[in-house]
Amino acid sequence: MKKSDSEFEIIIVGSGPAGLSAAAVAAELDAKIAIIDDNPIVGGQLIKQTHKFFGSKSHFCGVRGIDIAKILEKRIQHPNITLLLDASVVGYYEDNILGVLQKERFIKLYAPKIIFATGAAENLIAFPNNDLPGVYGAGAVQTLMNVHGVLPGKRALMVGSGNIGLIVSYQMMQAGIEVVALIEILDKIGGYNVHAAKLRRLGVPILTSHTIKYATGKDFVTGAVIARVNKKFKPIKGTDKRLRVDMICLAVGLTPLSELLYQAGCEVIYIPELGGNVAWHSENMETLKNGIFVAGDASGIEEASTAMLEGRIAGACAFESLHGKNPKAQEIIQEAKKELREIRQGPFGTKPRIGKEKLQTIAP
Numbered sequence: 133m134k135k136s137d138s139e140f141e142i143i144i145v146g147s148g149p150a151g152l153s154a155a156a157v158a159a160e161l162d163a164k165i166a167i168i169d170d171n172p173i174v175g176g177q178l179i180k181q182t183h184k185f186f187g188s189k190s191h192f193c194g195v196r197g198i199d200i201a202k203i204l205e206k207r208i209q210h211p212n213i214t215l216l217l218d219a220s221v222v223g224y225y226e227d228n229i230l231g232v233l234q235k236e237r238f239i240k241l242y243a244p245k246i247i248f249a250t251g252a253a254e255n256l257i258a259f260p261n262n263d264l265p266g267v268y269g270a271g272a273v274q275t276l277m278n279v280h281g282v283l284p285g286k287r288a289l290m291v292g293s294g295n296i297g298l299i300v301s302y303q304m305m306q307a308g309i310e311v312v313a314l315i316e317i318l319d320k321i322g323g324y325n326v327h328a329a330k331l332r333r334l335g336v337p338i339l340t341s342h343t344i345k346y347a348t349g350k351d352f353v354t355g356a357v358i359a360r361v362n363k364k365f366k367p368i369k370g371t372d373k374r375l376r377v378d379m380i381c382l383a384v385g386l387t388p389l390s391e392l393l394y395q396a397g398c399e400v401i402y403i404p405e406l407g408g409n410v411a412w413h414s415e416n417m418e419t420l421k422n423g424i425f426v427a428g429d430a431s432g433i434e435e436a437s438t439a440m441l442e443g444r445i446a447g448a449c450a451f452e453s454l455h456g457k458n459p460k461a462q463e464i465i466q467e468a469k470k471e472l473r474e475i476r477q478g479p480f481g482t483k484p485r486i487g488k489e490k491l492q493t494i495a496p
């Protein structure tokens with residue numbers, strides 16, 4: 133492949149809030165962009181979020197995730213943007229060449245700058261029988277219910293009381309699933325009280341200091357055994373409770389998707405506060421590998437508002453790294469950085485703020 137053949141200046145992998153925001157900014161600044169996503173529609177996680185978003189007021193707080201996806205989609209209707217959907221980036225090759233599988237077709241694409249906005253994968257936990265059909269990640273449950281209109285079960289145990297566990301429990305009830313219990317290993321609820329209160333009003337028991345010991349069933353889930361835990365998170369004898377459920381939903385965190393960044397030769401570092409292994413990146417979202425940027429959950433698990441801001445920074449910085457300093461780009465970058473700092477001052481911003489600060493203290 134001859135690099136001079138490339139029609140794109142920036143390729144963005146992932147069309148979630150980070151990728152779409154990066155594309156909108158860079159296209160507006162007049163760069164030629166390709167966005168690649170393995171889904172048939174744009175929006176990333178947003179396409180299954182039927183709830184009204186929490187977060188900052190200036191970033192669609194109170195708007196449903198699915199509607200935010202539509203707003204962002206409008207922003208990328210730009211002649212400078214080419215969209216490749218149903219297309220998976222399956223490999224990064226030397227000199228910024230991406231291998232892309234789109235249905236039956238394999239193509240190679242090159243651009244001098246690449247922004248990886250690939251999002252995150254769901255965490256699972258180890259317990260006997262966790263491989264039975266009926267054990268799901270919360271994101272998979274949302275995809276089945278809210279994207280495909282498929283009910284994953286009738287009676288559910290939810291594991292994890294962060295905002296995702298609380299919100300998906302409520303959405304399961306809206307879809308007609310009985311949430312038999314929500315358990316949390318810590319001694320307090322992780323997510324917003326407003327979401328927990330909605331579940332309590334509907335009679336869902338929220339059991340803190342509890343864990344799942346094992347699932348029961350032979351061909352599929354028929355139940356779960358839960359137990360209270362001690363301060364060392366070990367199950368306390370004599371506290372086992374057997375629940376009759378046909379699905380177990382795990383909402384136990386996310387891990388940044390960094391595989392392609394590894395392949396690209398970026399320096400990948402384990403930062404627990406960012407959810408796992410992330411490519412080292414500067415405040416301009418640039419990695420140590422020349423021409424490679426990262427944004428959104430792939431750079432550390434946070435939320436849609438921060439993903440959009442990081443996307444804007446990555447888009448504007450990728451543009452500047454091609455065309456030199458630009459006053460409009462500088463305005464976008466400085467404004468987005470300021471908003472990021474403000475969001476990370478909030479109670480749910482503490483962990484990512486510590487994670488990002490840690491990253492900056494590790495000298496490249």
Ligand SMILES: Cc1cc2nc3c(=O)[nH]c(=O)nc-3n(C[C@H](O)[C@H](O)[C@H](O)COP(=O)(O)OP(=O)(O)OC[C@H]3O[C@@H](n4cnc5c(N)ncnc54)[C@H](O)[C@@H]3O)c2cc1C
Binds near residue numbers: 147252271430
């Ligand atoms: C249940 C739930 C509720 C949430 N509620 C809120 C909320 O109320 N407020 C809030 O601010 N945030 C919320 N979030 C978080 C928010 O959705 C994410 O932080 C945000 O979507 C991250 O954006 P992103 O662009 O980084 O990644 P994503 O939205 O995950 O998008 C990444 C995209 O990249 C694609 N992709 C990945 N790898 C490849 C590849 N190799 N080739 C092609 N495409 C690829 C993926 O398929 C996906 O479409 C919630 C998350 C969940 C799961």
